[in-house]
Amino acid sequence: MQTDLIFKHQILDKLSPSFCGAKWYNATIWLGSGMTTSCHHPPAHLVDIEQVKQNPKLLHNTPEKKEQRRQMQCGERPSGCEYCWKLEDMGPNYISDRVYKSKIYSQEELNNAYNTPVDRDVDLITLEIAFDRTCNFACSYCNPAFSTTWVKDLKQHGGYTELVSDGRNHFTHTHDSAQLYKYGETNPYVEAFFKWWDSDLHSTLRELRITGGEPIMSAELWRLFDWFKDNADKSQTKLAINSNLGSKPELIDRLVDCRKHLPSLDVYTSMEATGYSAEYIRDGLDFEQWWKNLLKLHFADIDTHCMMTINALCLPTLPDMTDKILQARTLFGNEFATMSYNILRFPSFQSCLVLPQDIKDECVSRLKQLDLTNMQQWERGQLDRLIEYLQVVETPHSESFEMPKLHNDFKRFYTQYDIRRNHTFAKAFPSLEEWYETL
Numbered sequence: 001m002q003t004d005l006i007f008k009h010q011i012l013d014k015l016s017p018s019f020c021g022a023k024w025y026n027a028t029i030w031l032g033s034g035m036t037t038s039c040h041h042p043p044a045h046l047v048d049i050e051q052v053k054q055n056p057k058l059l060h061n062t063p064e065k066k067e068q069r070r071q072m073q074c075g076e077r078p079s080g081c082e083y084c085w086k087l088e089d090m091g092p093n094y095i096s097d098r099v100y101k102s103k104i105y106s107q108e109e110l111n112n113a114y115n116t117p118v119d120r121d122v123d124l125i126t127l128e129i130a131f132d133r134t135c136n137f138a139c140s141y142c143n144p145a146f147s148t149t150w151v152k153d154l155k156q157h158g159g160y161t162e163l164v165s166d167g168r169n170h171f172t173h174t175h176d177s178a179q180l181y182k183y184g185e186t187n188p189y190v191e192a193f194f195k196w197w198d199s200d201l202h203s204t205l206r207e208l209r210i211t212g213g214e215p216i217m218s219a220e221l222w223r224l225f226d227w228f229k230d231n232a233d234k235s236q237t238k239l240a241i242n243s244n245l246g247s248k249p250e251l252i253d254r255l256v257d258c259r260k261h262l263p264s265l266d267v268y269t270s271m272e273a274t275g276y277s278a279e280y281i282r283d284g285l286d287f288e289q290w291w292k293n294l295l296k297l298h299f300a301d302i303d304t305h306c307m308m309t310i311n312a313l314c315l316p317t318l319p320d321m322t323d324k325i326l327q328a329r330t331l332f333g334n335e336f337a338t339m340s341y342n343i344l345r346f347p348s349f350q351s352c353l354v355l356p357q358d359i360k361d362e363c364v365s366r367l368k369q370l371d372l373t374n375m376q377q378w379e380r381g382q383l384d385r386l387i388e389y390l391q392v393v394e395t396p397h398s399e400s401f402e403m404p405k406l407h408n409d410f411k412r413f414y415t416q417y418d419i420r421r422n423h424t425f426a427k428a429f430p431s432l433e434e435w436y437e438t439l
């Protein structure tokens, strides 16, 4: 029996058949909106603003999560974790994220969680946090909830029109609830985080990942880094940030300079295409400058990672991007910019599956021709899965619209995007032009 299955049957299920360590020890918290969740699957909920001022641990230990912990201790299934239950109901040997998200904690930690009285607050071990949505990019697959530049687009031009598959209305309004406090205003959720950080989190957190917006543009990131400078060796928390690496040079230099005060620093940056194609997808990007910044971080003892968001527009140059990193590893070593291939499912009209099969096949054929000597085993596994996905899967996800509607939305969206952003689709993606004209 494989190790994950043994862990599920012999450790996790023995506590309870619905027990998950993430409900106690992991959180994603959006401080701009005051929302929290355990992992990415359950819907986020709002933290009570008045109560969190009194007790900062409520950023994670909300009444909702305490009720879900009670259910898990009794073997009941919290409805928000449906993603995992669906998978597990496929059979006893199916492994859900409940296993992957729990196995990162020790058996002692899991036992402690299980035995913690349900009304008690617990301290986090792994945390992903966003201070605000300030961002200088407005990537096509992002939206105003995560980028102030996207907000500007909608304020200037109004919402995107006639998109039928955008059921969540990502592109029609400015998502004001994502940022409850204006720039320069005191945000009580942020203050609660720093209070909790100072009292306990700095010693209990093993990993803190900061996302955004663009974290480098947030004053709160530098406030946290200043804490490390002023409190040398007080915390061993491993830090990671998600950055577009497109900020002003002085901010990139400041990041490099701060490295010496931090126990460790990993930078995750998104890139899945090259040149003008990449600049079109990730509006605001200067591709050559991004590459220089990536190298600068690598030489400053910062671990670099390239997150590839596989969308329709990246397929023509995805093999080039992969090859660029593999070639660079010949000079800089196989740890340089580890690559993950993350398949975009939403918005579904931007999924790579909207493309005709011959374009997907062309990408697959070029990926198969690459010299993968410098690729790590786990990266190879992800690339193989992507290749299979491009060859076999036909719809982006089970609830997505039929293909003609996705094609209509694709054309409507990028026609508006070109005008708003001063781009030209055909110039950015010459190999897609003929198909695009047929839509």
Ligand code: SF4
Pocket: 020, 021, 022, 023, 038, 039, 040, 041, 042, 080, 081, 082, 083, 084, 096, 097, 098, 099, 101
């Ligand atoms: S049971 Fe699944 S959905 Fe629920 S917190 Fe754990 S990993 Fe997330």
